[in-house]
Amino acid sequence: MFLSIFLDAYEARNLYGEWHTVRETVNGDQRGRESETLQMNPGGFKIEIKMSTKRGDISIKNLTLVASGIWKVHDKCLAIVVEQVRITGVDEVHGVDANSLSRLSDGFRSKYLSDPIRIFSIVSATDSTMTLLGEDGYLKNYRR
Secondary structure (H helix, E strand, C coil): CHHHHHHHHHHHHHHCEEEEEEEEEEECCEEEEEEEEEEEECCEEEEEEEEEEEECCEEEEEEEEEEEEEEEEECCEEEEEEEEEEEEECCEEECCCHHHHHHHHHHHHHHHHCCCEEEEEEEEECCCEEEEEECCCCEEEEEC
């Protein structure tokens, strides 16, 4: 029991700091990019996600979502609970009306509010890299 507590604390301490990842997708003629900055500290986490998408003449650049909450590590699992989510802005919009952008923003935001508890398997974690496997089956490779 004592060893388990020591290992959990050691693993959590290794996750403190700022982490970055980028995910790019292509679906037919639609291209997407999400970049994440994840800050983890003993009191909680903050994640900033910038989403860009382009399809023909329609594009959105850096629709930014900021979420925060609490987290815990146990037996190579990282559990996060999202407590707050807000859309902080968008850099550029072409070919998208205000109502469509608002619906997209609301959908992006509700994705985190409707399912606030997320569980990840910690595949690996070093001083400079961290790989997480999400419940959705996607690997996220973070770097400091």
